[in-house]
Amino acid sequence: MQQLNGFRVVITGKGGVxxxxxxxxxxxxxxxxxIKVLAADEDPQMNLPYALGxxxxxAAAIVPLSQNPDYIEEKTGARPGKSFGALFRLNPVVDDVVERFGVRIDDHLDLLVMGTVVQAAAGCLCSENVLLDSVLNYLALRNEEAxxxxxxxGVEHFGRALAKGFSQCLVVSDLSFNALAVARxxxxxxxxxxxxxxxxVVNRYRDEAKDKLQRFAEATGTDTAQLFDVIHTLPGEPRFEELEPDVTRILGQDSxxxxxxxxxxxxxxxxEKQRQEQSVTASVSEESAT
Ligand SMILES: Nc1ncnc2c1ncn2[C@@H]1O[C@H](COP(=O)(O)OP(=O)(O)OP(=O)(O)O)[C@@H](O)[C@H]1O
Ligand SMILES: [Mg+2]
Known part of the structure; x- marks a missing residue:
């Protein structure tokens, strides 16, 4: 059977959705x-380690990658805070990052806490940003890895060179107007x-709220079909309240x-399989054309 190429997915949306x-x-x-997953936490609140159990x-002892000045200097050639005017490597190879800073959750899951760079100006080209960018977008992925x-x-951080290597985005929303506006x-x-x-991904979805999406689309002139390739729904799960913070225990239950x-x-x-097949077909037809 053909193996699945590695892929990247970013999860975004309004607060608390x-x-x-x-x-x-x-x-x-x-x-x-x-699939071997690297779960990366880019939220300064650093909730993901707790959610993963x-x-x-x-979890409290984890130092985010953006606060490892030695590693940043080793890779980029510039020490955070002292990089003004310095020359640094723009695409450092960071293939050792998971081994050195990742936390093994189980055989198929590693966690990497990125931390967030406080930016003086949007898109600031400081060594911390260069490093995080390399980890997120250029870290070599093997087959069956994600x-x-x-x-x-929010979306303020989203424009940063975040998503170049990402093939999929999960925009999470509940059915409130504000969350849908952020999702849009x-x-x-x-x-x-x-x-x-x-x-x-409409979370805490209720059947009786079915037309809310429709009403939002009409009120804001949003063409949902144009904006989103697919819409999924996830219902409210009352057991999360008692399972918190290790919500992944829900996977063992009928839910x-x-x-x-x-x-x-x-x-x-x-x-991803379809994308892979398309790229194989495209390269075959390119070869046969030459
Ligand atoms: N489908 C659901 N049903 C019930 N509770 C849920 C559901 N999804 C999430 N929750 C609960 O909602 C709260 C917020 O969830 P979560 O922390 O995942 O949101 P978030 O979008 O990551 O928030 P933040 O923007 O603060 O990072 C948590 O208490 C979580 O257990
Ligand atoms: Mg969160």
């Missing part, structure tokens, strides 16, 4: 399917960045949330 819950559960689910003491990036709330903005940015598959997650994972994997 369920991004970290989704990232952690999906990371474990893909791991159970044999890491013991709180261990990076899932959990981001902080995120989808527009993701499109501009050239991300190939943009999913809307409509997990059923929704399975469908989302199926879609993501099917898309």
């Amino acid at each position: 369920g991004k970290t819950t989704l990232t952690s559960c999906l990371s474990r689910l893909l791991g159970q399917r044999g 890491m013991p709180p003491q261990q 990076i899932l990036l959990d981001t902080q709330a 903005h995120a989808a527009e940015l993701a499109r501009q960045l050239g991300i190939a598959r943009i999913h809307l 409509a949330y997990v059923t929704g997650l399975q469908a989302l994972a199926d879609d993501m994997v099917a898309f």
